[in-house]
Amino acid sequence: MASTATTVCTACSCLCDDIGLQLEDDIIRRVENACRKGSSSLYGARFEQRRSRHLVEGREVGADEAIDRAAAELSRARRPLIFGLDNSSLEAQGAGIELARRLRCVIDDTSSFCQGNLVGQILSGALPSCTLPEVKTSDLILYWGANPHHSHPRHLSKFTIYAHPDYTELGAVRRVTLAAVEVRESETSSVCHRVFRILPRADRDLISAIGKGMAGQETSADGKRVVDLFRKAKFTVIFAGLGLTYSLDNDYLPFIEMVKQLSSWGRVAVIPMVGHYNMRGFNQSLHKAAGHVNKVSFADGVSSGDQFSFLEQVRNRSFDCLMVIGSDPFASLPKSVSSALEGIPRIVIDPYQSATSEGSTVVIGSAVTGVEAAGTAVRMDGAEVKLLPPLAPSRPGDEEILRRVMEKVSR
Amino acid sequence: MTMPASQGQKLPLVIVTYREIYAWIARLDKNEEAMFEKYSAVVRLSEADMKAIGVNRGAKVKLSNEVGSVVVRAQLDSKCPKGFAFMPMSRIPNQLTSYQPGKLPNFKWIEVSAEAVLEDVPKPAVP
Amino acid sequence: MPKKDKMQPLQLYRYLPRSNCKKCGVPSCLAFAFGLISREKKPEDCPDMLKDEYRPSLDLLKEYFGEGAQVEKTGLLIDKDKCTGCGDCVIACQKCQGTIMFGTGTILPRDVPDVYKIVDGIVDVKHWESCKRCADRPEMCRVCEERCPTGALELVK
Numbered sequence: 258m259a260s261t262a263t264t265v266c267t268a269c270s271c272l273c274d275d276i277g278l279q280l281e282d283d284i285i286r287r288v289e290n291a292c293r294k295g296s297s298s299l300y301g302a303r304f305e306q307r308r309s310r311h312l313v314e315g316r317e318v319g320a321d322e323a324i325d326r327a328a329a330e331l332s333r334a335r336r337p338l339i340f341g342l343d344n345s346s347l348e349a350q351g352a353g354i355e356l357a358r359r360l361r362c363v364i365d366d367t368s369s370f371c372q373g374n375l376v377g378q379i380l381s382g383a384l385p386s387c388t389l390p391e392v393k394t395s396d397l398i399l400y401w402g403a404n405p406h407h408s409h410p411r412h413l414s415k416f417t418i419y420a421h422p423d424y425t426e427l428g429a430v431r432r433v434t435l436a437a438v439e440v441r442e443s444e445t446s447s448v449c450h451r452v453f454r455i456l457p458r459a460d461r462d463l464i465s466a467i468g469k470g471m472a473g474q475e476t477s478a479d480g481k482r483v484v485d486l487f488r489k490a491k492f493t494v495i496f497a498g499l500g501l502t503y504s505l506d507n508d509y510l511p512f513i514e515m516v517k518q519l520s521s522w523g524r525v526a527v528i529p530m531v532g533h534y535n536m537r538g539f540n541q542s543l544h545k546a547a548g549h550v551n552k553v554s555f556a557d558g559v560s561s562g563d564q565f566s567f568l569e570q571v572r573n574r575s576f577d578c579l580m581v582i583g584s585d586p587f588a589s590l591p592k593s594v595s596s597a598l599e600g601i602p603r604i605v606i607d608p609y610q611s612a613t614s615e616g617s618t619v620v621i622g623s624a625v626t627g628v629e630a631a632g633t634a635v636r637m638d639g640a641e642v643k644l645l646p647p648l649a650p651s652r653p654g655d656e657e658i659l660r661r662v663m664e665k666v667s668r
Numbered sequence: 669m670t671m672p673a674s675q676g677q678k679l680p681l682v683i684v685t686y687r688e689i690y691a692w693i694a695r696l697d698k699n700e701e702a703m704f705e706k707y708s709a710v711v712r713l714s715e716a717d718m719k720a721i722g723v724n725r726g727a728k729v730k731l732s733n734e735v736g737s738v739v740v741r742a743q744l745d746s747k748c749p750k751g752f753a754f755m756p757m758s759r760i761p762n763q764l765t766s767y768q769p770g771k772l773p774n775f776k777w778i779e780v781s782a783e784a785v786l787e788d789v790p791k792p793a794v795p
Numbered sequence: 796m797p798k799k800d801k802m803q804p805l806q807l808y809r810y811l812p813r814s815n816c817k818k819c820g821v822p823s824c825l826a827f828a829f830g831l832i833s834r835e836k837k838p839e840d841c842p843d844m845l846k847d848e849y850r851p852s853l854d855l856l857k858e859y860f861g862e863g864a865q866v867e868k869t870g871l872l873i874d875k876d877k878c879t880g881c882g883d884c885v886i887a888c889q890k891c892q893g894t895i896m897f898g899t900g901t902i903l904p905r906d907v908p909d910v911y912k913i914v915d916g917i918v919d920v921k922h923w924e925s926c927k928r929c930a931d932r933p934e935m936c937r938v939c940e941e942r943c944p945t946g947a948l949e950l951v952k
């Protein structure tokens with residue numbers, strides 16, 4: 258039977274909520290408004306060859322057996338580790354954190370080598386932020402080390418420059434400026450009004466040049482130009498991408514100083530260009546539950562620190578059982594690091610087959626959150642968005658799996 | 669075709685990876701898989717560096733460092749600064765990346781040496 | 796690939812024989828370069844390009860122009876492989892042809908449906924008739940091409 262539906266896309270942290278669908282008996286026939294990434298993720302849910310099945314040591318089993326075995330592995334382990342949850346709903350993240358607490362183990366997600374620190378600075382109030390609808394009242398939009406056309410394709414047309422009421426294609430007066438700080442000629446920088454091209458790892462120099470320029474000292478040409486731009490703006494929104502994070506090597510102090518200084522000229526807000534659709538949700542859930550955004554150990558009470566980051570844990574082989582939920586560390590980590598994971602029993606909960614699920618002890622195929630399973634997610638600006646799954650689930654959802662595992666673990 | 673004189677030279681380069689839309693979605697869709705294969709095994713170089721290594725557009729370049737090595741196709745990026753190269757993030761550059769404790773993995777600063785080769789470019793595995 | 800990598804007629808000209816022999820039916824090699832861009836000519840239409848010495852140039856041009864491009868009646872060429880479905884053109888066009896500006900600077904919406912729509916993640920033309928290039932007095936607007944970040948939209952006329 259043909260029908261139509263509106264859904265929320267969960268392919269990136271824009272969480273676009275205006276996606277129109279035409280369905281025919283639980284199969285998507287047409288996707289409207291979603292970008293290429295979004296439409297692939299919607300169609301992908303019915304791409305059976307790539308979906309994962311429940312496996313125990315490579316043998317196909319029922320969901321119950323896989324869950325039993327996962328619980329047994331976790332109960333047996335002395336120091337398990339839970340990693341992932343960035344592609345799960347807030348509810349599933351809650352269950353994951355509870356499971357970590359019960360197992361008294363370490364829990365971390367990709368944000369420890371992504372935007373976690375930045376989200377932490379915003380949550381703790383060190384950096385001012387704003388919501389995406391508020392961006393429509395700004396007059397300077399600056400992408401720093403980000404290329405949204407490949408990471409968040411509809412960012413410009415749905416939330417920033419093109420969605421801005423002051424943006425027009427007619428007339429010569431520009432009332433809102435789009436600028437970028439970039440190391441390469443990217444899709445986004447090619448449509449910006451102002452582009453500041455810097456060398457890789459030169460972000461720190463630019464920040465100090467801006468600081469000098471603001472203090473009225475002699476500074477570089479680029480520094481002067483950026484300062485001029487900031488001076489004219491009444492409300493600046495800076496979208497901080499991974500380029501900035503990696504260039505500063507996660508040390509945001511100079512950036513925070515700069516934003517503080519800038520705030521004396523007008524309002525400034527920073528929004529992290531979070532990758533996975535609910536990574537910020539994970540940071541917020543964990544912040545609420547344990548007071549830290551990531552890298553948390555529940556071994557003695559609650560502690561957090563770099564030694565609990567997934568990368569450090571892997572390097573030191575500090576765990577004897579790894580549970581990965583909706584993440585693919587084998588594909589996204591340096592080969593030299595992920596090869597240290599060989600030989601450690603893995604439990605993978607993922608809707609799709611991945612490099613990590615290959616050769617895992619237990620694989621539990623889960624429903625695709627947002628397409629098959631309901632829940633809530635947190636957009637990059639911190640707003641909560643309710644997901645509207647258009648398809649019937651073909652597998653249990655992450656939350657259900659985690660709760661069932663939790664019932665079975667003995668600790 | 670005759671090989672340029674500088675063929676065989678090893679050139680130190682710093683690779684900066686960036687996000688490509690196909691790397692996220694290739695596993696979800698057959699069409700996207702083809703696009704991923706087309707765009708992922710490439711390195712974008714400046715004209716001067718291409719000359720220094722002795723390769724033309726589309727020629728094969730071997731990038732290696734102490735962690736590993738990969739063979740990819742060279743692409744011209746007219747705005748790329750000399751001494752740097754750009755590569756889309758996928759499992760391919762991850763053969764070259766490493767991690768120092770207390771720092772982030774060097775996804776955006778991979779030191780390699782580049783040389784022209786005749787080896788085949790491996791078919792990139794879907795992420 | 797950012798759109799700046801697009802070749803201009805003079806750049807294309809450098810790959811051509813530059814003999815102005817007219818065998819292709821146009822007066823000069825530069826005119827042939829323009830013909831290539833508007834997709835009225837194919838690289839193989841130049842007999843000299845088939846010679847061995849031009850083999851690399853021919854291969855490069857063939858790869859650059861691809862196969863079977865379909866130019867729409869407004870001169871629009873959509874490269875579906877390049878499109879990421881960002882929707883920038885949808886809104887930019889909406890703000891351009893969907894509004895009128897008066898001498899006073901007031902901007903009012905015009906009552907026409909959007910030209911573009913993103914379907915299955917790729918741009919699709921929904922209403923040709925809204926395009927300024929289809930008006931009674933056509934206006935050679937290029938806003939969508941200018942705003943397309945990937946170079947997927949090209950107006951060849």
Ligand code: SF4
Pocket residue numbers: 266267268269270271272273290291292293294295296409410411412
């Ligand atoms: S921009 Fe992000 S949320 Fe919006 S349709 Fe594209 S992938 Fe989905």
